[in-house]
Amino acid sequence: MELAENYTDNKFSRGASAPHPYLRTIFEVSDKYLRRVFSESLLNKFKVDCFENIRGDRDRTIAEYVKSYYALVKKEYQNEYTGASPSLNESIFSDPGVPKVLWGDCLDFLKGMDSESVQLMVTSPPYYNAREYSQWETLDHYLEDMSRIIEECYRVLDNHRPFVFNVGDIFDNDNLYTKSVWGKRRIPLGAYFTTIFEKHGFRFVDDFIWDKGEVETQRHKNGNRPYPLYQYPINCYEHIFVFYKHRLDETLYPCPVCGCIKVNGNAYTAVGIKSWECKNLDCFERSAANRGKRFSARSQLMNDLQQPDNLVCGDLLQRWRRDIVQFPPVIKTNSKGQNTLGHTAPFPSEIPQYATQVFTGVNDTVLDPFAGAFTTTIESFRQKRNSIGIELNRTMFRDAVLDRFSSTINIHPKELGNEWI
Ligand SMILES: C[S@@+](CC[C@H](N)C(=O)[O-])C[C@H]1O[C@@H](n2cnc3c(N)ncnc32)[C@H](O)[C@@H]1O
Numbered sequence: 001m002e003l004a005e006n007y008t009d010n011k012f013s014r015g016a017s018a019p020h021p022y023l024r025t026i027f028e029v030s031d032k033y034l035r036r037v038f039s040e041s042l043l044n045k046f047k048v049d050c051f052e053n054i055r056g057d058r059d060r061t062i063a064e065y066v067k068s069y070y071a072l073v074k075k076e077y078q079n080e081y082t083g084a085s086p087s088l089n090e091s092i093f094s095d096p097g098v099p100k101v102l103w104g105d106c107l108d109f110l111k112g113m114d115s116e117s118v119q120l121m122v123t124s125p126p127y128y129n130a131r132e133y134s135q136w137e138t139l140d141h142y143l144e145d146m147s148r149i150i151e152e153c154y155r156v157l158d159n160h161r162p163f164v165f166n167v168g169d170i171f172d173n174d175n176l177y178t179k180s181v182w183g184k185r186r187i188p189l190g191a192y193f194t195t196i197f198e199k200h201g202f203r204f205v206d207d208f209i210w211d212k213g214e215v216e217t218q219r220h221k222n223g224n225r226p227y228p229l230y231q232y233p234i235n236c237y238e239h240i241f242v243f244y245k246h247r248l249d250e251t252l253y254p255c256p257v258c259g260c261i262k263v264n265g266n267a268y269t270a271v272g273i274k275s276w277e278c279k280n281l282d283c284f285e286r287s288a289a290n291r292g293k294r295f296s297a298r299s300q301l302m303n304d305l306q307q308p309d310n311l312v313c314g315d316l317l318q319r320w321r322r323d324i325v326q327f328p329p330v331i332k333t334n335s336k337g338q339n340t341l342g343h344t345a346p347f348p349s350e351i352p353q354y355a356t357q358v359f360t361g362v363n364d365t366v367l368d369p370f371a372g373a374f375t376t377t378i379e380s381f382r383q384k385r386n387s388i389g390i391e392l393n394r395t396m397f398r399d400a401v402l403d404r405f406s407s408t409i410n411i412h413p414k415e416l417g418n419e420w421i
Contacts, residue, residue, distance in 0.1 A: 017055070019050070019051050019054055019055060019061065020054075020055075020056065020057060020058055020060075020061040022058045022061055022062070022259075023050060023051065023054060023061050023065065025260075026061075026062070026065055026254070026258075026259045026260055027047060027050075029258075029260040029261075029262055029280055029282075030254065030260050030261040030262060033252050033261035033262060033263070034046075034261060036252060037073070037251060037252055037261075038072070038076075042072075042076075046068070046069075046072055049068065050065060050068060053068075054068070061259070062256075062257075062258065062259035065254070065259045066254050066256055066259055066300070067304075069253070069254055070253070070297075070300070073251050073253075074116060077115060077116065078114045078115050078116065078117070080115070081114070081115045081155070083111050083112065084112060084113065084114050084115075085112035085113075088109070088112040088113065089112070089113060089114050089117070092113070092365075092386075092388050093114075093117065093365065093386065096363060096365075096384075096385070096386035098411070098415060098416070098417070099374075099377050099378070099381045099387045099388075099389070099405065099409075099411060099416065100377075100386075100387065100388040100389070101371070101374065101377065101388075101389055101391075101397070101400070101401055101405075101416050102388065102389065102390040102391075103390075103391060103392075103394065103397045104390065104392060105392055106149060106369035106370065106390040106392070107148060107149050107152060109369075109390050110149065110152040110153060110155075110156050110369065111152060113156045114156070115155050115156065116155075116156070116157065116158045116159055117156060117158065117365065118156050118157055118158060118161075118365045118366070118367045118388070119157075119158045119161050119359075119360050119361075119364035119365055119366070120161060120162060120163075120164070120355060120356065120359045120360045120364065120365075120366045120367070120380075120385075121153055121157055121162075121163040121164070121165075121366075121367050121368070121369065122163075122164045122165075122166075122351065122352045122355045122356070122366060122367075122368055122376045122380075123163075123164075123165060123166070123368045123369055123370045123371075123376065124165070124166040124167060124345070124347050124351075124370065124372075125146055125165075125167060125193075125370055126370060127167075127168065127170055127189075127345065128142040128143075128170070128172065128174075128187070128189065129142075129170075129172045129173065129174075129175070137175060138174065138175040138176050139174035139175060139176055139187065140176065143192055143196065146193070146196060147196045147199070147200070149369060150193075150196055150197060150200050150202075151200045153369060154200045154201050154202060154245060156367070157245045158245070159245060159246070159247045159249060159297065160244065160245065160246055160273070160297065160298040160301055161244070161245055161359070162205070162242050162243060162244050162245075162355075162359050163197070163202065163241075163242075163243045163244075163245070164240060164241070164242055164351070164352075164355040164359070165193065165197070165239075165240075165241040165242075165243060166210070166238055166239065166240045166241075166347050166351055167189050167190055167193055167238060167239050167241070168189065168190075168235070168237070168238035168239070169186055169187060169188050169189055169190050169191075169235065169237075169238075169239070170186075170187055170189060170235070171184060171185070171186050171187070171235055172184060172185075172187060173185075174187055186232075186235070190207070190239040190241070193241070194241065197241075197243045201245065201247065202243035202244065202245060203243060203244045203245075203246055203271050204241070204243055205242045205243060205244050206241070206242035206323065207239050207240070207241050207242075207323065208239070208240040208241075208242075208320070208323050208324070208325050209237050209238075209239065209240075209323060209324045209325070210237055210238045210239070210240050210325055210326075210327070210351075211236065211237055211324055211325065211326045212236045212237060212238065212328065212329045213236065213326065213328055214236070215234065215235070215236045215329065216329070216331060240325070240351060244271070246271045246272050246273055246298075247272075248268070248272040248273075248274060249274060249297055250265075250274055251297075252276070253276060253295070253296075253297055253300070255276075255278035255280060255283060255292065255293050255295065256293065256295050256299075256300055256303065257278065257283055257284050257285040257293045258278065258280050258282070258283040258284055258285075258293075260278070260280045260283070262278065262279045262280040263276040263277060263278055263279060263292075264276065264277050264279050266294055269296075273296050273297075273298050274296060274297075275294055275295065275296040275299070276294070276295055276296065277291065277292050277293070277294045278292030278293040278294075278295075279292055280292065304361075305361045307361065307362075309361070309362045310361040310362060312357045312358055313357060316353070316354060316357055316358075317358075319350075319354075320354050320358070325350075327348055327350045328348070329347075329348060330346045330347065330348055345372065346372055346373040346375050347375060348375075349375055349378075349379045351375075351376075352366075352368075352375055352376040352379040352380055353379050353383075355376075356379060356380045356383045356385055357383060360380075360385055362383075362384045362385065363384070363385070363386065364385050364386070365385065365386040365387070365388065366380035366385045366386070366387050366388070367387075367388045367389075367390075368388070368389045368390070369390050370390070370391070370392075371389030371390055371391040371400070372391060372396060373396065373399070373400055373404055374389045374391070374400040374404060374405070376389060377389035378404065378405065378408050378409055381409055381411075382409060401413050401416055
């Protein structure tokens with residue numbers, strides 16, 4: 001600690017360029033608590049960094065200090081995972097001005113990504129058996145593969161952030177007992193996926209029912225006899241699930257008002273969010289009953305996101321006010337019944353547009369692990385987010401990179417950096 005003490009003393013004598021004296025108060029009041037969170041050497045380095053870099057009046061000093069503290073805690077947490085690839089992370093988290101397109105199996109890429117490095121995931125999974133790219137012999141094989149991917153997504157998704165997951169309860173053969181046409185049934189994929197998400201720690205929060213109107217493919221048994229037991233409805237909805245990650249985090253965090261860590265664990269919410277109460281009697285905000293500020297890492301995150309740039313468009317909120325939303329699906333066939341989109345099942349841009357605006361701030365990172373035609377990547381890029389898409393199918397990947405990015409957001413293949421295309 002000696003080095004940091006001397007360093008701060010020297011800094012204090014530097015007049016205009018010196019840090020605000022309140023920074024020293026933060027470290028003095030918090031010392032005992034900081035030592036419970038960081039090792040001696042890390043704390044020393046943190047202190048030096050703060051005195052070196054944090055400038056401005058008291059309020060700014062507190063805000064910057066709190067931000068640096070959270071960043072350091074996150075770095076330490078990320079260091080616990082040993083599978084990350086520094087070069088992959090360097091390339092996908094640098095330069096938010098370029099969408100990041102990755103060709104390959106998302107499970108491999110996810111394994112190389114830093115923990116808690118993505119603020120939103122939006123996707124629709126490859127539909128079991130419903131499309132040409134289906135590759136699973138039985139429904140169980142499909143769900144097992146999806147489960148492995150969702151588990152890894154949980155690690156990579158930032159804490160207190162959502163995964164928006166669009167899936168339909170398709171009508172098809174699950175291939176578990178029979179492969180004949182008699183094996184066809186309505187498969188409640190929404191229910192199966194909810195179980196998988198919950199198994200891996202996600203919290204089910206919302207389920208928007210997407211009303212697709214009069215759908216192109218009228219999949220389901222539809223008895224053409226007007227008698228009992230012949231009737232089944234045409235399937236015209238899909239789920240748009242919102243699952244949250246709330247990893248219980250017992251780390252001590254500084255009070256957002258005074259910046260000091262002299263806090264007591266206050267409560268756990270039902271979803272496992274730890275909240276804290278400031279016990280610093282000199283804190284600038286005390287309740288009428290003289291209680292300190294109560295806060296959590298999640299409330300801090302929500303406060304940080306309240307910036308003018310992150311204001312959600314009123315029209316969008318109105319359209320998604322209820323949990324049944326209506327917009328048409330992407331039409332694949334033309335008037336002659338020909339498939340115009342080829343090997344793809346894109347979802348409408350309404351889904352990533354809503355998810356990006358409602359769940360992220362500018363400069364956050366949005367990932368679609370099953371990017372398809374890269375609808376999420378294009379939409380979140382439009383909204384100034386760092387956007388990453390992963391697609392396994394080479395033809396779809398090429399089509400998107402060679403055509404879709406340039407025709408929608410004027411980003412040309414060379415800019416995407418895939419010289420091997
Ligand atoms: C339903 S589509 C996604 C459509 C996308 N939302 C869009 O708007 O275009 C699912 C995609 O996942 C891809 N896929 C399947 N398994 C994958 C994997 N392991 N890694 C990456 N992509 C995969 C498929 O090739 C397919 O393009």
